[in-house]
Amino acid sequence: MDEIATDNRQGILTRIRWKAGYMNPALRRIADRVLKAPDEIKAISIKDLALQCEVSESTVTRFVREIEVQSFQHFKILIAEELSQGSSSTPPITDRHVYEDITDQDDTASVLSKVAARYAMTVADTRAGLPAEALEKAVLAIEEADVLGFFAMGASLLCVENALLRFMRVGKRCLFFRDLGIRKFSISTLGPKSLAVGVSNSGRSISTVDSLRQAKAQGTTTLAITSFPDSPIVRHADICLFTPTVTGVIGPAEYHESMVSKIAQLQVIDVLYSLYAVRNFGRAIEGLERTSDVTALTRY
Structure with a gap:
């Protein structure tokens, strides 16, 4: 049952x-x-x-x-x-959704219920759907990489910011630039021992897809975090981790900037970080202790 x-x-x-x-x-x-x-x-x-x-x-x-x-x-x-x-x-075509399945017909209680339900479902489904083999492959690539290069656009930048915080604190070299021009230059600094990580819910963000394509072409290992197995980014990824955040299984598969998808992305990063830290426990603890003085300076 x-x-x-x-x-x-x-x-x-x-x-x-x-x-x-x-x-x-x-x-x-x-x-x-x-x-x-x-x-x-x-x-x-x-x-x-x-x-x-x-x-x-x-x-x-x-x-x-x-x-x-x-x-x-x-x-x-x-x-x-x-x-x-x-x-x-399915609502009429004239209906507009401001967030997932929320329309102007929803009251406060309905909005609260829908948002909470989508968050809870996303966390549970992400937990259930991440294969251990794919996670192990991704963590091994992170361990072997001399530097992690991150590529994302829009709301997926939240995932990258989380990844930078997590991995840099445990001593892993990371690379990310918000400026698109410098970001393109940065790809040339990645080599066969590096790992390029592309984060895109739709898997169709031009800058992110092109970054992974260029990185893979020069021999860099590539990892994609996306929701769509048939998206362009998958074609340029050596490793794929899929998030269960497809909105609306009937009709168009894509949804403009689904914010619930970011919960799944953050969850994937936290799982990868935790696996890496556990497998490199001594180095991780040293890194956390070393950077704790920096984080202490940011608080009263």
Whole structure:
């Protein structure tokens, strides 16, 4: 029962879109087929889906289990329910959302409830969806890097500021420039032993995507933190960590500057920092103690 509740709460299409980036090619083909036309999945047989995706029926069953659903039949039910809820609850095109799903029809209590619910859901879903293997790979890249170069735009800068504070305090060299021109120059200073980290919820911010592309082209290891496995930034990332912050699984996948997405980004950075600090405990403690005098000067 808990599994069913979780799937319904998060949204099965959101779960598929989010997990697709971690799937092998066969499972990814199934995910892409489902997301391309979810309305066709409601009545499809497991045999037909397997044929369309050029996989075995057992692979389709494995895909269903990968997205934490009990059976193929239950999977189709969840798809049908979500599509039905989307068509019945989607507001008219004239409605405007000022923040996630908040409109001018929401009162104080409704706004408070919606914001709190989205934050809580984001934290829980991020925790549930970060694979240990991907985290280990990212932490190893951080350990081996001579310098961490960060690239982000807009509200994703909040994530970078958090990363700079965390990693610099434990003695890790970091590089980041707000000026776009200097930022482009800084890429040339990264080498094969460096790690370039691009943070973009949509994965489509031109400056961030181009920075990772250029860094990868000159042999730098690249890490992307994004919500969309099919976004341009993923093509230039050696390592990807996906955040479950896709807004609106019915209709357009992207949302202008989703602020809730930043909670997930901050969570990912804190997890990476904590793993790094635990694995380099002595150095981390020394760094924290060394910089504590600096932070003490900022407080009365």
